[in-house]
Amino acid sequence: MNETYRVELAGDAAVIVRIARQEVPWFIDEAYLMTEARAVGVPTAEVLGLEHLDHDGELLSFSVQQFLPGRSLDELAGDLSAADLERAVQDAGEILARVHSVVPDDQRGIRHELRLPEEREVTRVAGIVSERLNPAAAAVVERGADYLREEITTRAAPPTTLVHGDFCPKNLLIHNGTVAGIIDWEFAGRTSPAYDFAQWELDADEVLQDRLDLVRRGYARIADPESAEAGWTAAYAIDWALEKLGWRNPATPAQFRRCVDVIARYTASATTLGTEPG
Structure with missing residues (x-):
């Protein structure tokens, strides 16, 4: 950008x-x-x-x-020992809790609100997913949209705090074994803390995308992650996944598959989803 x-x-x-x-x-x-x-x-x-x-x-x-020294955790993830990697992700979780402790001026930054899925857009995205993966994957998209509609229309809006807006390993700088900086605040603003947890799940690379537990463990040094998320991480993850699946400039194949898999998990799909065109 x-x-x-x-x-x-x-x-x-x-x-x-x-x-x-x-x-x-x-x-x-x-x-x-x-x-x-x-x-x-x-x-x-x-x-x-x-x-x-x-x-x-x-x-x-x-x-x-x-200028902050260091290399992104995204680049280093495959080179760090398991213990060092876990420590870095937990430290990132602690930093995230500090971010969420800020209640900024309501007029500053982007307000990341959940979007009620429009039927026309869902149909378009489901068509893209069916073509790139298979009809079963398209059905997952439709379940995700139904889930999101239910959450938005039946639950009270969650409390809001400052969120980073692009919380993922590529924006964490590691120097001398510690998290020396968190960069790229262009999308920072107000919404539920669940937004940042959802971003990690969708945008972390293969090594770390399923290690949100480590983020939560570090977060717990400062605040209770479950109270912060308030049960909204699934909705924010599905909302972000639906947006990425419909990008005019397509996400990478790995990102595309990840979006569908996350929706499938959060909508409790009982069917094992294939990721090859069918």
């Missing part, structure tokens, strides 16, 4: 420069929410400066941020 550069300065210093091309000034809410999170102990970069310039009739927004 943005251009991102590591800029080397004199004296072996470096900063990160991000450039957005949006119709309105960008990165302002992101900078505010990063500051709020850092105040409660979340390791995130300091925003050193924001600038918005007109360039040949196009608005460019610049965010200059502190």
Whole structure:
């Protein structure tokens, strides 16, 4: 979505420069929410400066941020020992609990609301899934939509807090064996904490996608994960899965299959779902 550069300065210093091309000034809410999170102990970069310039009739927004050392957990997952990997994911869970302890200004950031599935869109997505996988997978999509409609129309809306908005291993920096930073706050905003748990399930790679238990274990050092999720993780996971399955620019085959599998599990499918075209 943005251009991102590591800029080397004199004296072996470096900063990160991000450039957005949006119709309105960008990165302002992101900078505010990063500051709020850092105040409660979340390791995130300091925003050193924001600038918005007109360039040949196009608005460019610049965010200059502190450079945080490390490599993403996504890259390192296959190289770490089992013990080190578990420790890193649990530490990430503790950081997530700190993120969720923030109640930001209601006007800041994105509000991630569950969307009531529209029949036309569900039909379109089910058709895509049937073509790419099989009719059984398409039936799973329809069950997921029914489940989501039931949750939205029969339950009171969950309490909201700050959420990171893209909580997954690729946005966790590991340095010297510890979580040195959580990056990419562009989608941060307000919703149920369950949103971030659902993001992990759908967006973590194969090594970590089924280790949400480790995230919850670390979370429990600060707060009760079950109380935070309040039974909403399934709804947010299905909502995100349905969106990804309908992307005009398709998700990768692995992501596509993962979305269907997660919906199947949360809708208690009794049928073993094939993942090859049938």
